[in-house]
Amino acid sequence: MTVEVSRRRLLGAVGAAGATGVVLGAAGGAAGYAAAGDGPAGGTALSAVGSASAPFRGAHQAGIVQPLQARGHLIAFDLTPGTGRKEAIALLRRWSAVAEALMAGKPAGDGDTGVALDAGPCALTVTFGFGASFFDRTGLVDRRPVQLEPLPAFSADRLDPRRSHGDLWVQIGADDALVAFHALRAIQREAGAGARPRWQMNGFNRSPGATAHPMTARNLMGQIDGTGNPKPAEPDFDRRIFVAPGGAQPWMTGGSYAVVRRIRMLLDDWEKLPLAKQEQVIGRRKSDGAPLTGGGETTELDLDRTGPDGRLVVPGNAHARITAPEQNGGAAMLRRPFSYHDGIDPDGTPDAGLLFIAWQADPLKGFVPVQRKLDRGDALSPFLRHEASGLFAVPGGPGDGEYVGQRLLEA
Ligand SMILES: C=CC1=C(C)c2cc3[nH]c(cc4nc(cc5[nH]c(cc1n2)c(C)c5CCC(=O)O)C(CCC(=O)O)=C4C)c(C)c3C=C
Numbered sequence: 001m002t003v004e005v006s007r008r009r010l011l012g013a014v015g016a017a018g019a020t021g022v023v024l025g026a027a028g029g030a031a032g033y034a035a036a037g038d039g040p041a042g043g044t045a046l047s048a049v050g051s052a053s054a055p056f057r058g059a060h061q062a063g064i065v066q067p068l069q070a071r072g073h074l075i076a077f078d079l080t081p082g083t084g085r086k087e088a089i090a091l092l093r094r095w096s097a098v099a100e101a102l103m104a105g106k107p108a109g110d111g112d113t114g115v116a117l118d119a120g121p122c123a124l125t126v127t128f129g130f131g132a133s134f135f136d137r138t139g140l141v142d143r144r145p146v147q148l149e150p151l152p153a154f155s156a157d158r159l160d161p162r163r164s165h166g167d168l169w170v171q172i173g174a175d176d177a178l179v180a181f182h183a184l185r186a187i188q189r190e191a192g193a194g195a196r197p198r199w200q201m202n203g204f205n206r207s208p209g210a211t212a213h214p215m216t217a218r219n220l221m222g223q224i225d226g227t228g229n230p231k232p233a234e235p236d237f238d239r240r241i242f243v244a245p246g247g248a249q250p251w252m253t254g255g256s257y258a259v260v261r262r263i264r265m266l267l268d269d270w271e272k273l274p275l276a277k278q279e280q281v282i283g284r285r286k287s288d289g290a291p292l293t294g295g296g297e298t299t300e301l302d303l304d305r306t307g308p309d310g311r312l313v314v315p316g317n318a319h320a321r322i323t324a325p326e327q328n329g330g331a332a333m334l335r336r337p338f339s340y341h342d343g344i345d346p347d348g349t350p351d352a353g354l355l356f357i358a359w360q361a362d363p364l365k366g367f368v369p370v371q372r373k374l375d376r377g378d379a380l381s382p383f384l385r386h387e388a389s390g391l392f393a394v395p396g397g398p399g400d401g402e403y404v405g406q407r408l409l410e411a
């Protein structure tokens with residue numbers, strides 16, 4: 001039996017987008033994995049965490065509106081010399097087949113490594129995108145969307161080109177670390193000789209069930225992060241996040257553009273800041289994410305309110321003020337990040353922060369104008385360092401019998 005989880009519950013649980021298509025079930029998609037009665041525990045069924053699954057096929061690829069998962073891997077590939085359109089078609093076919101199997105909780109085929117053998121799908125999503133350079137390498141320049149024009153340089157950028165860009169990008173998320181790693185290895189293996197990894201990053205979020213009640217995620221600065229995200233139930237959600245039919249590149253219909261930034265948090269500086277100052281940096285309370293102007297987490301910020309001293313309660317440079325859609329001509333994006341921690345530098349500084357992933361129908365109406373404004377100076381910027389960047393066209397979900405990107409590669 002499968003049970004569709006109510007969007008409201010999952011929205012709360014992840015603090016990100018809705019949960020379109022996420023299904024829980026005692027047996028849901030776990031074929032080939034531990035069945036009731038198989039293990040030493042004898043008859044222990046998969047929990048809701050293990051049996052949750054997301055659909056591989058549909059109008060949009062999975063991994064955009066699904067709840068944040070506990071584990072994430074991002075990997076970018078460059079096509080190898082000699083790999084052209086024909087080989088890219090074969091690659092996307094192989095990747096699609098393996099992603100569909102794994103997302104349904106099935107093994108990755110003959111060469112399965114066995115790493116996920118006892119687990120269900122664990123809400124695994126595998127999402128594929130194309131970088132601007134892919135179109136040169138495959139002779140498809142006329143199908144490159146203008147939205148893939150390079151992002152402008154920002155004054156605060158400290159970007160490492162070796163950890164930026166890439167011909168192809170794959171986002172993997174799952175609520176189990178072994179399931180996520182298993183998918184990463186399967187994707188790397190299926191790349192074969194046609195594509196080699198350019199960069200790879202690992203991230204995490206809170207585990208499902210870790211909090212007493214479902215709530216929006218926290219980041220490594222301790223803030224509730226994701227409150228202002230557009231919600232799938234809002235009438236303009238699809239228009240803001242997904243490419244509408246009738247655009248210049250029909251193959252992108254139902255797709256979205258992912259801006260990926262590795263943003264290091266300068267945690268030693270941040271943690272020295274007293275709580276009241278930290279809250280002024282964002283314009284929201286740290287404990288519950290409520291605006292400094294009062295109410296609860298979902299109460300609108302009152303950007304005009306002044307205190308007894310005549311000063312704005314939400315300071316003029318507060319991050320929540322600078323990024324608010326009404327301050328940016330309606331610019332909106334769906335932020336669906338993973339935190340990361342890559343160890344401690346020799347001087348003791350943590351290499352930790354956010355794998356910031358913003359989804360939008362057009363980066364020029366989402367990430368770019370907002371980041372331009374942040375770059376001119378918001379209160380959070382002194383505590384951040386953008387260290388890597390990527391922009392990827394993520395096509396719509398595959399229809400029956402299709403592989404991801406077929407409408408680009410074979411139209
Ligand atoms: C260019 C876009 C953005 C970058 C880069 C960015 C980095 C960043 N943000 C936080 C923490 C918070 N951000 C919050 C809100 C928020 N941030 C952006 C955009 C970028 N953030 C937007 C569009 C919004 C929503 C604004 C709104 O809808 O009113 C918040 C407040 C809570 C919330 O709404 O999510 C926090 C906290 C960090 C730590 C960070 C880089 C590491």
Ligand SMILES: [Fe+2]
Nearest residue numbers: 319320323335
């Ligand atoms: Fe933000």
